[in-house]
Amino acid sequence: xxxxxxxxxTPMNPDLDALHPYPFEKLAALKAGVxxxxxxxxxxxxxxxxxxAPYAAALEALHAHQGEFVRYPATAGTPELRRAIxxxxxxxxxxxxxxxxxxxxxxxGTREAIFAFVQxxxxxxxxxxxxxxxxxxxxxxxxxxxxxxxxxxxxCRPETGxxxxxxxxxxxxxxxxxxxxxCSPGNPTGAVxxxxxxxxxIALADEFDFLIASDECYSELYLDEMAPPPxxxxxxxxxxxxxxxxxxxxxxxxxRSNLPGLRSGxxxxxxxxxxxxxxxxxxxxxxxxxxxxxxxxxxxxxxAHVCVNREAYRAKFAAVTEILAPVMDFPAPEAGFYLWPxxxxxxxxAFTRALYxxxxxxxxxxxxxxxxxxxxxxxGAGRLRLALVAEADATAEAARRLRRFVERRA
Numbered sequence: 122x123x124x125x126x127x128x129x130x131t132p133m134n135p136d137l138d139a140l141h142p143y144p145f146e147k148l149a150a151l152k153a154g155v156x157x158x159x160x161x162x163x164x165x166x167x168x169x170x171x172x173x174a175p176y177a178a179a180l181e182a183l184h185a186h187q188g189e190f191v192r193y194p195a196t197a198g199t200p201e202l203r204r205a206i207x208x209x210x211x212x213x214x215x216x217x218x219x220x221x222x223x224x225x226x227x228x229x230g231t232r233e234a235i236f237a238f239v240q241x242x243x244x245x246x247x248x249x250x251x252x253x254x255x256x257x258x259x260x261x262x263x264x265x266x267x268x269x270x271x272x273x274x275x276x277c278r279p280e281t282g283x284x285x286x287x288x289x290x291x292x293x294x295x296x297x298x299x300x301x302x303x304c305s306p307g308n309p310t311g312a313v314x315x316x317x318x319x320x321x322x323i324a325l326a327d328e329f330d331f332l333i334a335s336d337e338c339y340s341e342l343y344l345d346e347m348a349p350p351p352x353x354x355x356x357x358x359x360x361x362x363x364x365x366x367x368x369x370x371x372x373x374x375x376x377r378s379n380l381p382g383l384r385s386g387x388x389x390x391x392x393x394x395x396x397x398x399x400x401x402x403x404x405x406x407x408x409x410x411x412x413x414x415x416x417x418x419x420x421x422x423x424x425a426h427v428c429v430n431r432e433a434y435r436a437k438f439a440a441v442t443e444i445l446a447p448v449m450d451f452p453a454p455e456a457g458f459y460l461w462p463x464x465x466x467x468x469x470x471a472f473t474r475a476l477y478x479x480x481x482x483x484x485x486x487x488x489x490x491x492x493x494x495x496x497x498x499x500x501g502a503g504r505l506r507l508a509l510v511a512e513a514d515a516t517a518e519a520a521r522r523l524r525r526f527v528e529r530r531a
Contacts, residue, residue, distance in 0.1 A: 171458075199414055242299070308336075333368045434509065
């Protein structure tokens with residue numbers, strides 16, 4: 122591929138041509154030319170960007186340590202941050218103490234880390250398939266394509282509880298897989314991977330020699346306070362695999378502490394994966410600034426604000442479910458902050474455009490988060506992703522408008 126700037130031709134990585142437009146680019150094109158009612162304020166239910174108040178103590182720590190912006194940070198982060206992360210993960214997932222020097226690596230949010238890890242992990246000298254849930258967070262796919270890999274889409278349909286059916290993948294396909302992505306709780310479905318599924322995937326990884334990357338950035342937003350979602354490292358620990366062989370998890374403060382702009386998270390797991398990934402990141406130049414590390418330490422040490430955050434989401438889910446359940450069908454989410462309703466009539470794009478035109482509410486067509494599966498059908502088609510991230514009153518108002526829209530079209 123060559124890109125033209127003025128009269129010059131500039132060569133670029135040809136793999137860039139394989140990237141799909143991002144879902145929000147498609148949404149903007151879908152809504153182009155539509156004029157919504159002036160009398161209704163716009164309510165977006167599109168981007169998964171938390172609108173609750175950020176954790177105040179983290180912001181205070183950021184301000185208190187702003188003088189440390191004059192120092193270069195280390196790729197590995199400070200020992201204090203790694204200890205705070207290791208202590209939190211060990212408590213949360215019932216682990217034997219993580220080795221904070223070798224099994225934990227601070228990162229600038231899960232999106233950056235997921236993309237970078239795929240570049241570091243794939244071996245281009247042999248077939249490099251990367252399995253991912255379908256529908257999915259598009260970074261999994263984009264990172265795979267730019268690393269020279271081939272996506273393997275594992276459909277998440279109602280009949281499998283919106284989780285991938287691991288046993289439906291034939292052995293000859295697994296032999297070419299180098300990496301498997303999980304997302305639990307799922308984006309966009311809210312489905313939670315049970316420990317038995319983690320254990321099954323670990324067994325497959327041992328048999329076919331692939332890595333597992335578990336995106337758990339929604340793990341702290343769950344609806345039943347007595348049933349926190351399990352994680353991949355927890356499954357490893359229950360199997361007695363305290364080296365977390367072949368396994369990495371990705372966590373973030375964006376959803377847990379309402380700090381998406383802080384860009385702070387961590388990767389944890391197999392030390393034999395962490396070490397080369399840290400070396401890659403040293404060249405990548407993406408160390409977390411010291412003031413941000415202090416803010417992250419404050420956030421990982423506190424659980425009270427996370428409990429308050431969960432309660433706010435529970436209240437919104439309850440209100441929206443009461444409003445929408447009589448007119449729309451959707452799985453009861455176990456965690457996260459999305460609803461995944463089926464579209465009456467089945468055309469998610471036409472529904473989205475008309476809803477915006479009539480009610481000034483923006484939603485995301487489910488097909489934009491998926492790809493055609495082995496049967497030629499996109500498992501996201503005919504559904505919507507609703508991000509319940511706004512304050513309670515605005516979210517409930519959006520649900521009421523959505524219900525009116527559905528009832529008028531019935």
